[in-house]
Amino acid sequence: MTRIAYLDGEFLPLGECRVSALDRGFVFGDGIYEVSAVLDGGLVDNDSHLARLVRSVGEISLALPVTLERLIEIQKELITRNGLVNGVVYMQVTRGPAEREFGFPAAPKPTLFMFTQTKEIVASPNAATGIRVKSVPDLRWARCDIKSVSLLAQVLAKQAAAEAGCYEAWMVRDGFVTEGGSSSAFIVTADGTVVTRPNSNAILPGCTRKALLALAAEGAIRVEERLFTLDEAFAASEAFMTSASTFVYPIVELDGRTIGTGKPGPIATRLRQIYVDFARADAKLAENRP
Numbered sequence: 001m002t003r004i005a006y007l008d009g010e011f012l013p014l015g016e017c018r019v020s021a022l023d024r025g026f027v028f029g030d031g032i033y034e035v036s037a038v039l040d041g042g043l044v045d046n047d048s049h050l051a052r053l054v055r056s057v058g059e060i061s062l063a064l065p066v067t068l069e070r071l072i073e074i075q076k077e078l079i080t081r082n083g084l085v086n087g088v089v090y091m092q093v094t095r096g097p098a099e100r101e102f103g104f105p106a107a108p109k110p111t112l113f114m115f116t117q118t119k120e121i122v123a124s125p126n127a128a129t130g131i132r133v134k135s136v137p138d139l140r141w142a143r144c145d146i147k148s149v150s151l152l153a154q155v156l157a158k159q160a161a162a163e164a165g166c167y168e169a170w171m172v173r174d175g176f177v178t179e180g181g182s183s184s185a186f187i188v189t190a191d192g193t194v195v196t197r198p199n200s201n202a203i204l205p206g207c208t209r210k211a212l213l214a215l216a217a218e219g220a221i222r223v224e225e226r227l228f229t230l231d232e233a234f235a236a237s238e239a240f241m242t243s244a245s246t247f248v249y250p251i252v253e254l255d256g257r258t259i260g261t262g263k264p265g266p267i268a269t270r271l272r273q274i275y276v277d278f279a280r281a282d283a284k285l286a287e288n289r290p
């Protein structure tokens with residue numbers, strides 16, 4: 001089946017989408033992206049992702065070329081046109097094509113590109129077995145709260161992880177874990193407390209993280225937002241990661257050292273179930289469906 005994407009006002013076969021070689025997204029990495037999960041044909045926690053998109057574009061003084069209402073229509077049309085059941089909708093807005101000057105063009109024409117990917121997020125073998133993680137230095141800039149398409153540090157981090165047989169990289173800055181290459185990072189202490197770094201300019205404020213912390217509180221699971229070190233992670237009884245495209249994956253190994261029992265832990269397993277239930281219910285709501 002030909003995948004249909006959206007580019008600047010048109011629905012096109014993905015392979016026919018063409019962007020100017022002078023697009024500032026291509027030349028400077030001058031753009032923002034967002035990823036919303038699709039489960040059973042409905043969008044998951046989409047308002048949270050759109051709110052973060054609006055914040056990110058605002059932080060780099062970039063205007064969305066369409067209204068949020070239109071953006072949601074496009075997301076839904078992509079789900080329909082691609083017959084997407086489980087996967088993600090990707091959205092990217094860049095400052096568009098312009099002569100190569102670093103400062104903003106006087107009259108930018110932002111590029112809006114959106115497409116879908118199929119992914120079995122719930123029925124993932126990674127969720128059942130747990131994943132391995134490799135730590136790497138966090139080479140990123142000082143505004144990691146902006147969901148920028150400038151992802152070179154994460155590309156290198158995740159490549160190093162893949163070469164070590166790991167699914168994800170945990171980035172470390174000043175002795176503390178910041179987050180995963182494309183996910184939020186959590187450990188569970190011996191007394192069953194979930195620990196994750198507080199939001200700041202050092203990490204992306206994860207939408208899955210935010211929803212999960214609220215669900216954990218409802219489920220009477222203790223959460224502490226504070227910095228943690230790799231040594232604390234090695235000694236943790238459990239660890240896990242969250243993102244829109246994975247929900248919750250238990251972590252069973254870090255830098256070749258077994259975490260907890262080496263099997264997905266009870267708290268990560270319970271939180272994944274709680275999140276999947278939330279995601280299914282949200283994706284069922286009429287407003288989140290085409």
Ligand code: PDD
Pocket residue numbers: 035179180181182183184204205206207208209242243244245
């Ligand atoms: N990544 N931290 C980073 C650096 C990320 O890139 C992501 C998401 C997250 C988790 O955020 P959320 O729960 O809102 O997806 C944390 C997306 C999925 C990606 O780049 O594909």
